[in-house]
Amino acid sequence: xxxxxxxxxxxxxxxxxxxxxxxxxxxxxxxxxxxxxxxxxxxxxxxxxxxxxxxxxxxxxxxxxxxxxxxxxxxxxxxxxxxxxxxxxxxxxxxxxxxxxxxxxxxxxxxxxxxxxxxxxxxxxxxxxxxxxxxxxxxxxxxxxxxxxxxxxxxxxxxxxxxxxxxxxxxxxxxxxxxxxxxxxxxxxxxxxxxxxxxxxxxxxxxxxxxxxxxxxxxxxxxxxxxxxxxxxxxxxxxxxxxxxxxxxxxxxxxxxxxxxxxxxxxxxxx
Amino acid sequence: xxxxxxxxxxxxxxxxxxxxxxxxxxxxxxxxxxxxxxxxxxxxxxxxxxxxxxxxxxxxxxxxxxxxxxxxxxxxxxxxxxxxxxxxxxxxxxxxxxxxxxxxxxxxxxxxxxxxxxxxxxxxxxxxxxxxxxxxxxxxxxxxxxxxxxxxxxxxxxxxxxxxxxxxxxxxxxxxxxxxxxxxxxxxxxxxxxxxxxxxxxxxxxxxxxxxxxxxxxxxxxxxxxxxxxxxxxxxxxxxxxxxxxxxxxxxxxxxxxxxxxxxxxxxxxx
Numbered sequence: 029x030x031x032x033x034x035x036x037x038x039x040x041x042x043x044x045x046x047x048x049x050x051x052x053x054x055x056x057x058x059x060x061x062x063x064x065x066x067x068x069x070x071x072x073x074x075x076x077x078x079x080x081x082x083x084x085x086x087x088x089x090x091x092x093x094x095x096x097x098x099x100x101x102x103x104x105x106x107x108x109x110x111x112x113x114x115x116x117x118x119x120x121x122x123x124x125x126x127x128x129x130x131x132x133x134x135x136x137x138x139x140x141x142x143x144x145x146x147x148x149x150x151x152x153x154x155x156x157x158x159x160x161x162x163x164x165x166x167x168x169x170x171x172x173x174x175x176x177x178x179x180x181x182x183x184x185x186x187x188x189x190x191x192x193x194x195x196x197x198x199x200x201x202x203x204x205x206x207x208x209x210x211x212x213x214x215x216x217x218x219x220x221x222x223x224x225x226x227x228x229x230x231x232x233x234x235x236x237x238x239x240x241x242x243x244x245x246x247x248x249x250x251x252x253x254x255x256x257x258x259x260x261x262x263x264x265x266x267x268x269x270x271x272x273x274x275x276x277x278x279x280x281x282x283x284x285x286x287x288x289x290x291x292x293x294x295x296x297x298x299x
Numbered sequence: 300x301x302x303x304x305x306x307x308x309x310x311x312x313x314x315x316x317x318x319x320x321x322x323x324x325x326x327x328x329x330x331x332x333x334x335x336x337x338x339x340x341x342x343x344x345x346x347x348x349x350x351x352x353x354x355x356x357x358x359x360x361x362x363x364x365x366x367x368x369x370x371x372x373x374x375x376x377x378x379x380x381x382x383x384x385x386x387x388x389x390x391x392x393x394x395x396x397x398x399x400x401x402x403x404x405x406x407x408x409x410x411x412x413x414x415x416x417x418x419x420x421x422x423x424x425x426x427x428x429x430x431x432x433x434x435x436x437x438x439x440x441x442x443x444x445x446x447x448x449x450x451x452x453x454x455x456x457x458x459x460x461x462x463x464x465x466x467x468x469x470x471x472x473x474x475x476x477x478x479x480x481x482x483x484x485x486x487x488x489x490x491x492x493x494x495x496x497x498x499x500x501x502x503x504x505x506x507x508x509x510x511x512x513x514x515x516x517x518x519x520x521x522x523x524x525x526x527x528x529x530x531x532x533x534x535x536x537x538x539x540x541x542x543x544x545x546x547x548x549x550x551x552x553x554x555x556x557x558x559x560x561x562x563x564x565x566x567x568x569x570x
Contacts, residue, residue: 030396032321047318048326050303050409055319055388057450058329064396090451091458115396117326125301125335125386125413127450127457127481138321142396166437166500167472171451178449179328179398180361180442186398187362201438210398229437 031111035103035137042108042139052136054119057127058177060136061086062117063234064266066144066298071109074297075266078234080104083118085232086174092120096135103137111141113267119177148268149291152194155274155283156263158208160252161185161196165206165229173232185209195263197255197276200229205250211265212236213273215250215258216286222258224250235264239290260284269294302382306374306408313379313410323407325390328398329448331407332357333388334505335537337415337569342380345568346537349505351375354389356503357445363391367406374408382412384538390448419539420562423465426545426554427534429479431523432456432467436477436500444503456480466534468526468547471500476521482536483507484544486521486529487557493529495521506535510561531555540565 034045053059063079073079080100087096100118107114117138123130145151163185171178181198186209189196195208206224207213212233214223223240225247226232239245255261260281261273270290272283305316324330334350344350351371358367371389378385388409394401416422434456442449452469457480460467466479477495478484483504485494494511496518497503510516526532531552532544541561543554 030322034321046321048321048323050305050317050319050388051301051411052319052326053454055323055326055390056333056448057454058448059451059454062327090454117321119326125411127453128460129454129458140322140396163441164439166439168435168437168452170434170455176451177327177329178451180330180447180449181439182398183324183328183330183361183400184441187400189399 030140030142031108033108033139035099035139037099037134040102042103042106048136048138049122051122052119053121053123053129054117054136054177058179059090059129060117060119060177061090062115062175062177065114065116066266067109067112067114068298069112075234075238076104078237082173082175082232082234086176089170089174090120090176092135093133099135100137103139107139108141111143113142113144115140115142117177144267147291147295148194148271152271155272156194157275158193158195158197158273159190159277161188161198161209163188163198165198165200167200167202167228169228172229173226175231182209195273199252203252205252205255206230208263211263211268211271214239214245214262214264215255216260216262216284217258221245222248222250224248233264234266235270235294238294239264239270242290242293260287262287262290301411301413302379304379304410306370306410308370308405311373313374313377319407319409320393322393323390324392324394324400325388325407325448329450330361330400331388331390331448332361333386333446333448336385336387337537338380338383338385339569340383346505346509347375349508353444353446353503353505357447360441360445361391361447363406364404370406371408374410378410379412382414384413384415386411388448415538418562418566419465419542423542426543427465428546429464429466429468429544430461430548432459432469432480434459434469436469436471438471438473438499440499443500444497446502453480466544470523474523476523476526477501479534482534482539482542485510485516485533485535486526487531487533487555488529492516493519493521495519504535505537506540506565509565510535510541513561513564531558533558533561
């Protein structure tokens with residue numbers, strides 16, 4: 029059950045609605061951004077500041093108009109909250125044919141409310157099984173980190189994920205481990221936590237930043253060999269939370285108390 | 300003036316309409332393809348077979364359902380033709396949240412009819428002025444050549460194009476010349492015509508393939524130095540046709556009879 033709303037900038041309020049113009053630049057070029065938020069039962073979003081920070085980075089990267097952030101802040105302030113998760117989509121709105129954005133675009137802002145799935149560690153207590161995807165991420169430093177609407181590589185990766193796997197690990201064109209199809213990835217080497225550097229590709233996830241802020245994490249170039257040699261692997265995503273990776277191909281990893289502790293402290297934020 | 304139609308697969312006909320669902324995968328992920336066609340005054344599209352061939356490559360690359368091509372063929376057969384140009388957009392339709400496409404997607408097919416601009420060599424007889432863009436194309440062999448809806452690199456490039464320029468030349472992350480922002484590019488070395496290899500990125504344009512089929516063209520890795528040392532440069536695109544490049548930065552190129560002959564023979568197809 030999803031309820032969808034569209035921001036009406038003239039009336040400065042949300043309206044029930046489920047359609048966008050066929051010449052929306054989000055559809056034509058993927059010219060926009062999105063965020064998937066988990067909400068507390070009272071409708072608040074404890075990690076909104078991280079979502080907002082990534083949106084700001086995206087608005088700058090795509091050179092959206094300077095007033096876009098104020099519009100988003102006002103829309104979020106007024107957003108309906110009858111759900112436990114929401115997807116926010118922001119596009120550069122409609123425009124004439126051609127790649128050049130209008131001088132004064134009127135943004136399309138979509139708010140979809142739905143029921144969040146249970147945390148992945150409850151749904152899938154044994155952890156995720158995955159393997160390396162054969163879909164390599166292309167490198168584009170100008171778009172790295174942000175959550176834009178150009179997601180064909182993720183679609184290709186998800187299509188090719190074998191039955192029984194919950195995730196896949198994506199390498200870039202230079203064979204560096206970057207992320208999961210819909211998650212960030214962390215490896216533990218003893219007590220040390222390492223996560224791939226995302227300066228050339230990958231999405232800088234909200235739970236990734238929460239975790240980096242929460243504990244000591246080193247961002248580094250990570251090879252597949254290093255991942256396979258590590259002591260434990262975990263993945264993060266806004267809806268799944270923190271999840272232990274049980275296997276990458278034939279390599280099996282044990283669960284551990286540090287991962288359980290991260291699961292607990294994240295879950296507590298949403299009570 | 301643009302007239303927009305949506306294909307109704309149940310009724311097997313086009314309907315006037317200008318909106319798509321906000322959960323269309325074309326909007327969510329850029330999960331689709333498009334073609335921009337120039338039409339003859341009688342509404343036919345002389346180069347349709349090249350557009351169709353690229354669509355087939357795109358449908359295969361994105362793993363669209365096997366019946367997608369038959370649907371597109373039927374839709375194109377019945378498409379309204381009261382215009383001199385059309386944009387065809389095909390997406391994987393709506394779907395539940397998440398990257399995984401529905402098992403049996405119902406495609407969204409959009410047909411926008413409009414008036415084609417005059418050929419670029421008539422509008423801009425002195426030729427195009429351009430420079431190298433600082434937006435580098437990422438390399439993704441699985442998506443190279445096809446005209447999918449993930450076009451943020453082109454949006455970024457077009458935004459940064461200086462006033463007075465009609466095009467920009469895009470290099471890839473390894474410094475190879477690939478294409479223009481909205482055109483393919485060719486260089487002439489004496490009587491030899493060379494065009495960049497598009498196996499890692501770039502759009503394999505319809506006029507590019509017409510030209511390769513029309514005359515002897517070598518596909519090769521092209522460096523910026525090679526482009527600047529060449530005797531003439533031209534660009535191609537479905538609406539602009541074949542256009543002489545007058546300048547790339549401070550390097551100026553002469554027009555030549557071979558380019559004029561290609562302009563004439565392309566234009567003749569559309570009379």
